[in-house]
Amino acid sequence: MHLPQPRGPLTTGLFDALGRAVPPELPAVPSRIEVPGDPLGDEDLQLALWTCYELHYRGFDGVPDSWEWHPRLIELRRTLERALLEQLRREVLVPGGDLPVAQRLWALVDADGGPQLSRYLQKRATPEQFLEFAVHRSLYQLKEADPHSWAIPRLRGRAKAALIEIQIDEYGGGREQHMHSELYRTLLRGLGLSDEYGHYLDAVPAITLAISNVMSLFGLNRELRGALVGHLAAYEMTSSAPCRRYGKAVRRLFGAEAPAEFFDVHVTADALHEQLAAHDLCGGLAADEPGLAEDIVFGAAACLHVDGRFARHVLDRWGARQPSLRSPVVPARSPVVAAS
Numbered sequence: 001m002h003l004p005q006p007r008g009p010l011t012t013g014l015f016d017a018l019g020r021a022v023p024p025e026l027p028a029v030p031s032r033i034e035v036p037g038d039p040l041g042d043e044d045l046q047l048a049l050w051t052c053y054e055l056h057y058r059g060f061d062g063v064p065d066s067w068e069w070h071p072r073l074i075e076l077r078r079t080l081e082r083a084l085l086e087q088l089r090r091e092v093l094v095p096g097g098d099l100p101v102a103q104r105l106w107a108l109v110d111a112d113g114g115p116q117l118s119r120y121l122q123k124r125a126t127p128e129q130f131l132e133f134a135v136h137r138s139l140y141q142l143k144e145a146d147p148h149s150w151a152i153p154r155l156r157g158r159a160k161a162a163l164i165e166i167q168i169d170e171y172g173g174g175r176e177q178h179m180h181s182e183l184y185r186t187l188l189r190g191l192g193l194s195d196e197y198g199h200y201l202d203a204v205p206a207i208t209l210a211i212s213n214v215m216s217l218f219g220l221n222r223e224l225r226g227a228l229v230g231h232l233a234a235y236e237m238t239s240s241a242p243c244r245r246y247g248k249a250v251r252r253l254f255g256a257e258a259p260a261e262f263f264d265v266h267v268t269a270d271a272l273h274e275q276l277a278a279h280d281l282c283g284g285l286a287a288d289e290p291g292l293a294e295d296i297v298f299g300a301a302a303c304l305h306v307d308g309r310f311a312r313h314v315l316d317r318w319g320a321r322q323p324s325l326r327s328p329v330v331p332a333r334s335p336v337v338a339a340s
């Protein structure tokens with residue numbers, strides 16, 4: 001994957017530095033930035049943070065791996081992380097209470113009144129709009145489960161066992177063709193879209209980048225391990241029903257034989273995972289480390305908050321008859337199954 005196009009002075013300076021080999025002295029990575037009022041929606045900040053995080057995943061063509069832990073780069077990353085985390089702390093409501101963590105998570109999910117993007121896609125979306133949705137989702141789904149796997153060495157006992165059980169399913173039980181990321185590649189190809197990792201990075205807006213960035217923020221900072229497992233729990237607890245609707249949308253728009261296996265698998269898998277995540281993963285961690293209970297609920301609430309902002313962005317743009325992406329989607333080929 002190549003470095004993306006910059007979106008402001010921060011990414012311009014960062015990409016210029018990353019494009020050069022790391023010399024013995026510290027290179028000119030931006031050290032002072034003006035934090036915007038809405039980090040979640042700021043294109044320059046979110047792309048810079050996503051780029052810093054990507055060095056811990058698959059990296060970029062032409063960027064030396066030695067950049068991953070470069071002191072100046074970590075300094076920049078920490079500045080961006082603080083801005084994002086502070087905004088989440090301000091905006092995300094964490095309901096109190098003395099109930100067990102699992103019950104608090106269920107109450108949080110049941111009370112979520114976010115926009116119903118999945119219902120719109122099922123009943124009203126055009127083929128072009130579903131392709132946009134698939135592009136948005138590709139940024140995370142092509143590395144699905146990786147951010148949450150950072151928690152594995154940070155847990156123990158019941159919580160660790162539960163997380164591994166969930167992740168084994170995400171990684172296809174060790175079979176490449178069943179990995180959820182591979183199933184998403186099949187979906188993209190069936191829709192005539194590129195299945196190359198990061199192919200649509202320049203097309204997605206800040207809020208799409210933020211979905212992945214929040215996971216990496218929680219995953220790469222051990223002090224936020226509670227928030228990471230709470231985030232995973234909310235993700236699993238709110239996935240099954242929407243995936244059923246997404247599958248119906250694919251078949252409505254592209255035919256009965258359209259490639260919807262990715263969504264079909266999640267309908268079943270996440271219905272099982274939601275119980276495991278709430279009770280064994282989060283409940284187990286809270287039992288081991290009671291002081292993390294509030295962080296667990298915060299992570300779940302943050303997941304719902306950011307997903308809600310993403311859904312509002314998409315639906316607002318479509319309601320205004322505008323694309324939800326920064327640049328139009330041009331399928332490389334026609335969908336495998338023509339719309340009926």
